[in-house]
């Protein structure tokens with residue numbers, strides 16, 4: 001039997017990039033999947049169609065991670081439509097890379113609202129519905145632990161906060177058998193961080209493998225952490241960064 005058969009997962013920011021790959025992977029492992037997205041309804045519906053085309057079950061819900069009411073409604077809708085909630089993947093996030101002295105307060109607020117406050121809201125709502133033995137998985141970043149390139153002061157601060165959010169929360173929900181882990185990607189080729197972009201050369205240079213990673217390589221780790229086999233892993237920061245932080 002598929003390892004996530006009869007499980008329901010909610011992936012925030014699942015219409016493109018890493019989130020879309022996670023949604024497809026969890027569905028191929030047997031989970032029914034709800035994804036949220038902010039703007040790109042066409043891409044969200046393509047992810048749903050791809051999952052359905054492969055014999056799985058999926059829904060897409062528009063909910064900006066910076067809008068607490070919309071996120072709460074999305075969690076409720078996912079549970080109402082799919083019947084339960086076992087896995088939350090807090091993937092929605094954004095980066096506005098620029099030198100610190102050019103970063104505005106509005107840009108800092110935007111990253112905090114999506115990368116940190118959005119996780120707070122989604123996780124609080126999800127825990128109201130989540131079954132014992134559930135999984136909460138953050139998509140942090142390797143720069144939440146070590147910053148090797150300039151331009152990421154504000155972004156890395158939000159991801160460092162995600163790391164501690166994960167560790168702290170793991171202490172509060174362990175009694176329910178719920179694990180909380182932080183998957184920390186390195187440079188992954190997406191619209192947010194294209195392998196051919198201006199910022200790519202220094203990021204690739206600091207990997208041990210001398211390449212960008214793929215969204216599927218991140219999804220594979222998330223799939224494992226979501227699975228019953230990962231039941232004794234919690235409060236962990238699991239880096240999938242090609243050796244960037246080695």
Ligand code: NDP
Pocket residue numbers: 012013014015016017018019020036037038039040041043063064065066091092093094095114139140141142184185186187188189190191192193
């Ligand atoms: P992309 O920009 O390629 O995709 C982002 C996804 O999140 C889209 O589905 C987008 O939907 C959705 N999204 C964006 N903003 C919001 C929002 N406010 N509310 C809800 N959904 C939103 O990003 P990546 O796939 O590269 O990044 C995903 C996560 O991985 C982020 O948390 C990022 O910080 C993290 N990460 C990425 C790395 C990389 O190198 N790519 C490295 C380390 C961490 P829509 O199009 O509808 O707006």
